[in-house]
Amino acid sequence: MIKKTNQDEIESFLVDASNYKGNCDVVYFPESEDEIISIIKEANTNKIPVTVAGNGTGLTGARVPDSGIVISTEKLNQIIEINREENFIIVETGVILSTMLEKLKEQNLLYPPDPTEQNCFIGATIATNASGAKTFKYGPTRDYVLSLTIILPTGDEIELERGKCFSVNNKLTLLTKEKKSIDVVIPNIEMPKTKNASGYFIKENMDAIDLFIGSEGTLGIITKAKLKVLPSPINTLSCVVFFEKEEDGINFVSKSRELSRLNENNFSARALEFFDRKALQFLKDDFNEIDNSASCAVWFEQEITSDNEDALTEEWFNLIEQCNGKSDNIWVAMQEVDKMRIKEFRHAISYKVNEYISRNNFRKLGTDVAVPDDVFSDFYFYCQSLVAESGIDSVCYGHFGNSHIHLNMLPKSDDEFLHGKSLYKNICEKAVELKGTVSAEHGIGKIKTDYLLMMFGVEGVNKMREIKKILDPNYILGRGTMFTPD
Numbered sequence: 001m002i003k004k005t006n007q008d009e010i011e012s013f014l015v016d017a018s019n020y021k022g023n024c025d026v027v028y029f030p031e032s033e034d035e036i037i038s039i040i041k042e043a044n045t046n047k048i049p050v051t052v053a054g055n056g057t058g059l060t061g062a063r064v065p066d067s068g069i070v071i072s073t074e075k076l077n078q079i080i081e082i083n084r085e086e087n088f089i090i091v092e093t094g095v096i097l098s099t100m101l102e103k104l105k106e107q108n109l110l111y112p113p114d115p116t117e118q119n120c121f122i123g124a125t126i127a128t129n130a131s132g133a134k135t136f137k138y139g140p141t142r143d144y145v146l147s148l149t150i151i152l153p154t155g156d157e158i159e160l161e162r163g164k165c166f167s168v169n170n171k172l173t174l175l176t177k178e179k180k181s182i183d184v185v186i187p188n189i190e191m192p193k194t195k196n197a198s199g200y201f202i203k204e205n206m207d208a209i210d211l212f213i214g215s216e217g218t219l220g221i222i223t224k225a226k227l228k229v230l231p232s233p234i235n236t237l238s239c240v241v242f243f244e245k246e247e248d249g250i251n252f253v254s255k256s257r258e259l260s261r262l263n264e265n266n267f268s269a270r271a272l273e274f275f276d277r278k279a280l281q282f283l284k285d286d287f288n289e290i291d292n293s294a295s296c297a298v299w300f301e302q303e304i305t306s307d308n309e310d311a312l313t314e315e316w317f318n319l320i321e322q323c324n325g326k327s328d329n330i331w332v333a334m335q336e337v338d339k340m341r342i343k344e345f346r347h348a349i350s351y352k353v354n355e356y357i358s359r360n361n362f363r364k365l366g367t368d369v370a371v372p373d374d375v376f377s378d379f380y381f382y383c384q385s386l387v388a389e390s391g392i393d394s395v396c397y398g399h400f401g402n403s404h405i406h407l408n409m410l411p412k413s414d415d416e417f418l419h420g421k422s423l424y425k426n427i428c429e430k431a432v433e434l435k436g437t438v439s440a441e442h443g444i445g446k447i448k449t450d451y452l453l454m455m456f457g458v459e460g461v462n463k464m465r466e467i468k469k470i471l472d473p474n475y476i477l478g479r480g481t482m483f484t485p486d
């Protein structure tokens with residue numbers, strides 16, 4: 001097994017896309033479950049902190065160690081089986097999402113969870129319950145995980161299959177490969193009804209597998225996963241619509257969402273993504289076809305067949321007209337090359353924001369909040385006016401179909417950064433007040449632990465911590481992620 005201790009060689013493991021920075025002594029590159037077990041058993045005996053690393057595209061510092069050792073999962077990169085008859089794929093944890101999607105596409109299969117950044121490892125997308133544009137129609141990663149192999153911080157191995165092990169009367173009994181049984185108390189904690197990636201997943205009579213999905217590398221190391229896949233749709237209509245008034249763009253999202261939920265005559269957006277004026281300006285150099293007079297844009301995707309293509313296209317264009325979408329500059333993509341261009345447009349905004357933060361050496365100040373649909377519009381304008389009044393530059397975009405906002409502040413000085421941090425806190429407080437979440441997809445990591453407390457209170461967070469104590473008695477795994485050590 002490769003092991004690196006030279007600081008120059010391990011530097012890339014001491015940061016992620018949030019620009020949170022850390023330290024560690026050694027990075028291991030195990031090639032098998034047995035090697036992981038032996039590393040983690042020794043670390044557990046010696047109480048050495050262990051951080052699991054995916055590909056470092058996380059936006060919360062969760063994979064960044066504060067000390068101890070890092071286990072890189074990059075050598076566990078085999079696609080084990082693609083099964084077209086039963087619609088599943090079995091992969092090792094370090095398979096890159098884009099590679100897996102390509103392989104599935106060759107077989108006409110679709111794995112819907114599609115974070116905008118696809119250069120990430122499958123294991124990490126499960127650990128963060130990642131979601132993306134298609135989550136509006138298809139739900140997050142959680143909905144596609146059929147089984148997992150997990151190494152616990154004690155070195156015990158468990159295999160969990162969806163539908164096989166549920167909590168009963170707030171107790172979950174996990175059985176290890178060596179037939180050791182571990183009882184976990186599942187507390188009563190009310191979770192938001194929105195898309196959510198804050199804290200452990202808790203539910204009455206919950207499936208054991210769900211506890212590990214979204215646990216951000218704090219409860220166990222995922223080594224293998226069986227994932228549900230779907231037959232690829234015949235075709236998709238992909239469009240970017242520009243609006244002169246922001247209210248019209250927001251209204252278009254809201255109407256598209258309502259109609260999609262009704263799903264009459266197959267009208268069903270699979271993605272509903274929004275970009276504000278500043279986001280469009282931020283992208284103008286790379287995409288000069290952006291409409292200069294627009295105050296916002298919405299990208300939508302709709303799955304189509306040759307039978308319903310005309311009727312659905314007409315319905316969408318009627319809706320665009322009703323909502324005052326600019327009819328003289330709609331990007332309509334029917335060919336693969338144009339669809340890719342729109343995807344690049346969506347990816348570029350997230351990428352450029354992270355690049356700005358990194359270049360100016362600030363920590364990311366981008367919200368990941370979601371609120372219930374019925375309060376979304378007011379919430380959006382509240383967030384925008386708060387930041388506008390401050391004078392801090394910002395760009396706003398996000399998965400608005402899921403009422404989920406990425407409002408990114410772009411500070412130019414330390415003072416602006418500190419001011420931005422207090423606005424960020426105000427936005428999270430408002431989201432919690434509206435029964436939403438402080439993180440809908442990126443997770444809590446090391447930079448949002450205060451906001452997890454804001455959301456669930458000390459009592460709620462302590463209850464989650466009790467779960468961790470049972471599975472990780474020496475608190476070695478993902479130390480500092482989700483909770484502060486004490």
Ligand SMILES: Cc1cc2nc3c(=O)[nH]c(=O)nc-3n(C[C@H](O)[C@H](O)[C@H](O)COP(=O)(O)OP(=O)(O)OC[C@H]3O[C@@H](n4cnc5c(N)ncnc54)[C@H](O)[C@@H]3O)c2cc1C
Binds near residue numbers: 073128
């Ligand atoms: C430009 C950009 C756009 C993005 N867009 C989205 C988006 O649309 N939706 C979204 O959800 N996210 C998005 N992200 C965030 C990020 O891509 C996801 O969180 C992704 O899941 C992280 O994968 P990674 O391999 O880079 O993991 P890392 O950052 O390396 O790790 C993330 C977490 O997973 C844990 N982990 C990694 N592997 C394992 C394992 N095998 N077992 C247990 N725990 C493990 C780590 O300890 C850490 O807590 C975006 C990021 C960028 C930079």
